Amino acid sequence: MVASSFSSDDLLVIAKPDLNAALEDWLNFLGSERRYSDHTLIAYERDVQQFLRFLTDHLGGAPGIMDLADLKPADFRGFLARRRQSGAQTRTLARGLAGIRSLLTFLEQRGQVNAAGAAAVRTPRLPRSLPKPIGAEDAKAIVSKDLSFEDTPWVAARNAAVFTLLYGCGLRISEALALTPDTAPKHGDTSLRIRGKGGKERLVPLLPVVIDAIDDYKEQCPHDLAAKGPLFVGVRGGKLNPRMIQLAMQKARSALGLPDTATPHALRHSFATHLLSGGGDLRSIQELLGHASLSTTQIYTEVNSARLLDAYDKSHPRR
Structure with missing residues (x-):
C-alpha cells in the first residue's frame, strides 16, 4: 500500500x-x-x-x-x-x-x-517544446569509450555501456540502471525485456554493439556484481546514481562542443528520431519506447519536419 x-x-x-x-x-x-x-x-x-x-x-x-x-x-x-x-x-x-x-x-x-x-473545464494550453535529438555522429561518439571523458578506464566503459543502452535501445536512465547481471543482455539474446513506467513490459531488439559494451564494462569492473544486484555500480560498488551519468554527459558535451540540450534523455530522443528518419513506422517506435499513447510518439514526426525545413532553408538555391 x-x-x-x-x-x-x-x-x-x-x-x-x-x-x-x-x-x-x-x-x-x-x-x-x-x-x-x-x-x-x-x-x-x-x-x-x-x-x-x-x-x-x-x-x-x-x-x-x-x-x-x-x-x-x-x-x-x-x-x-x-x-x-x-x-x-x-x-x-x-x-x-x-x-x-x-x-x-x-x-x-x-x-x-x-x-x-x-x-468541462478546458485544460490550460501547454507550450509545445519539441525533443532535441543529438546528431547521429555525435551520438556515436558519446557511446564510444575511446574518447577520454573519464580518467578511470572501467568508469569510461560503464558510462559507455549505459549510453549505448539509451541510444541503442531507447531506454530511460531509470530502466538502464534497473538492470541486474541476471536481466542484462547476453550473447545470443536478440531482445531485452524492460519494465517501464506503470510496470508495463516491452521487448526491445538488441544490437550486438549493446551486448559488447556491457560485456566490456563487466570485464573491467573491479567490483563483484551480484546476480540480482545492480548491474551498474558507482566507484565504491553501490548502485550507480543517475547523477553520475548526467555528469558524464556534461563531460561529453564539453569534449564534443554540444549544447546543453544534449542530455542522457536526449539519446532516447535520438534513438526514436533516427529510427523515424531511417523509415521506421510510428507504431513500432511507440512500442519500442513504451509509450502508452501514439500521440506521445507522434511528436517525433514534428522533429523530423522541423529538421527537414531547416535543411531546406539553409541549402535551397532560392532561399
Whole structure:
C-alpha cells in the first residue's frame, strides 16, 4: 500500500472525515494499482491539498464528498484563476487539474460524485517544446569509450555501456540502471525485456554493439556484481546514481562542443528520431519506447519536419 500524508493534521483541518478517507483510498489506488511514481503521487497530493484549501475559503468551511458532488465548472475555473494569480505556471495548472480530475473520476466510479464539472473545464494550453535529438555522429561518439571523458578506464566503459543502452535501445536512465547481471543482455539474446513506467513490459531488439559494451564494462569492473544486484555500480560498488551519468554527459558535451540540450534523455530522443528518419513506422517506435499513447510518439514526426525545413532553408538555391 502507498503511504499517504492525507491523514496529517494539516489536511484534516480542510477536509471532512469522509473526504479524508476517500483521498487516502485514491492515493493508494494510484500507487498500488495504477503504479504511479512517488514523484507523481506527491505532486497530485500537493495539488489536491491546494484545491481543498481553495474550497474551504470558497465554501466557507471544510469540504466533504457531497460538496465535491455539487461543484460546477465555474468553481474549477475559479481555482485555476486563483492559482494563476499566485504565480503558478501553465504546466503546474495543467497538472493540478489532472490530479483533481483523477480524484473525481475515482469517486465517480464509486458512485459518490459526478465528474462532469471538472471534465468541462478546458485544460490550460501547454507550450509545445519539441525533443532535441543529438546528431547521429555525435551520438556515436558519446557511446564510444575511446574518447577520454573519464580518467578511470572501467568508469569510461560503464558510462559507455549505459549510453549505448539509451541510444541503442531507447531506454530511460531509470530502466538502464534497473538492470541486474541476471536481466542484462547476453550473447545470443536478440531482445531485452524492460519494465517501464506503470510496470508495463516491452521487448526491445538488441544490437550486438549493446551486448559488447556491457560485456566490456563487466570485464573491467573491479567490483563483484551480484546476480540480482545492480548491474551498474558507482566507484565504491553501490548502485550507480543517475547523477553520475548526467555528469558524464556534461563531460561529453564539453569534449564534443554540444549544447546543453544534449542530455542522457536526449539519446532516447535520438534513438526514436533516427529510427523515424531511417523509415521506421510510428507504431513500432511507440512500442519500442513504451509509450502508452501514439500521440506521445507522434511528436517525433514534428522533429523530423522541423529538421527537414531547416535543411531546406539553409541549402535551397532560392532561399
